[in-house]
Amino acid sequence: MTEIGRTMGKARISRGELSAQSNNTPIKLRRLDTSDASYRARYAAECDGISDESKVARIERRMRDWIKGPCHVGIVALAGERRVGHVDGEIRGTRLVIEDIYVENAYRSRGIGGRLLEAISAEARGRGATVVEFDTESDNLAMQRVGRRMGFTLTRLYYERQLIDQA
Numbered sequence: 001m002t003e004i005g006r007t008m009g010k011a012r013i014s015r016g017e018l019s020a021q022s023n024n025t026p027i028k029l030r031r032l033d034t035s036d037a038s039y040r041a042r043y044a045a046e047c048d049g050i051s052d053e054s055k056v057a058r059i060e061r062r063m064r065d066w067i068k069g070p071c072h073v074g075i076v077a078l079a080g081e082r083r084v085g086h087v088d089g090e091i092r093g094t095r096l097v098i099e100d101i102y103v104e105n106a107y108r109s110r111g112i113g114g115r116l117l118e119a120i121s122a123e124a125r126g127r128g129a130t131v132v133e134f135d136t137e138s139d140n141l142a143m144q145r146v147g148r149r150m151g152f153t154l155t156r157l158y159y160e161r162q163l164i165d166q167a
């Protein structure tokens with residue numbers, strides 16, 4: 001996937017984390033479509049620390065094309081009209097590769113991440129996928145926990161070594 005979708009594992013962003021108030025608004029899920037391109041692009045930009053509006057606009061154009069494309073699958077979580085989370089990915093052959101999943105901080109640990117995984121899995125199944133995969137960082141315990149709860153199993157380990165000194 002391109003820079004726009006490849007936010008899994010980084011997740012150093014916190015869209016809305018500073019401003020959101022926790023509340024009990026019921027959460028609805030729907031398919032993610034091109035009307036979500038701006039939201040999704042801003043999220044991706046924040047993940048990569050991009051604030052330059054021209055770059056954000058470029059990401060949005062690419063995001064829109066990706067969402068319109070034949071391989072994209074996505075679900076968005078709504079509190080009323082407000083988007084408070086999403087999951088999306090690509091169908092590659094018989095696999096759904098999840099590129100990104102996010103729930104706004106104030107709405108976490110209420111099962112929304114699990115619902116998003118369930119919903120995107122159902123979409124993928126309907127489109128012929130037989131396996132769903134995601135990767136995450138070794139210290140992302142919430143993602144690992146929701147994954148395991150939803151029936152994912154660990155199948156691979158990924159190692160890296162830094163070749164330059166970290167500042």
Ligand SMILES: CC(C)(COP(=O)(O)OP(=O)(O)OC[C@H]1O[C@@H](n2cnc3c(N)ncnc32)[C@H](O)[C@@H]1OP(=O)(O)O)[C@@H](O)C(=O)NCCC(=O)NCCS
Nearest residue numbers: 009011102103108109110111112113114136141142145146
């Ligand atoms: C990962 C994420 C999508 C989960 O969303 P969520 O709506 O909180 O998910 P759920 O409520 O369905 O499940 C979260 C589980 O993690 C647990 N959890 C939350 N914070 C945790 C922590 N710091 N350590 C361990 N477990 C934690 C919750 O208790 C819950 O456990 P349960 O399965 O026993 O109920 C959300 O935390 C998020 O958006 N994180 C930032 C983005 C991110 O990391 N995305 C994944 C990149 S790979």
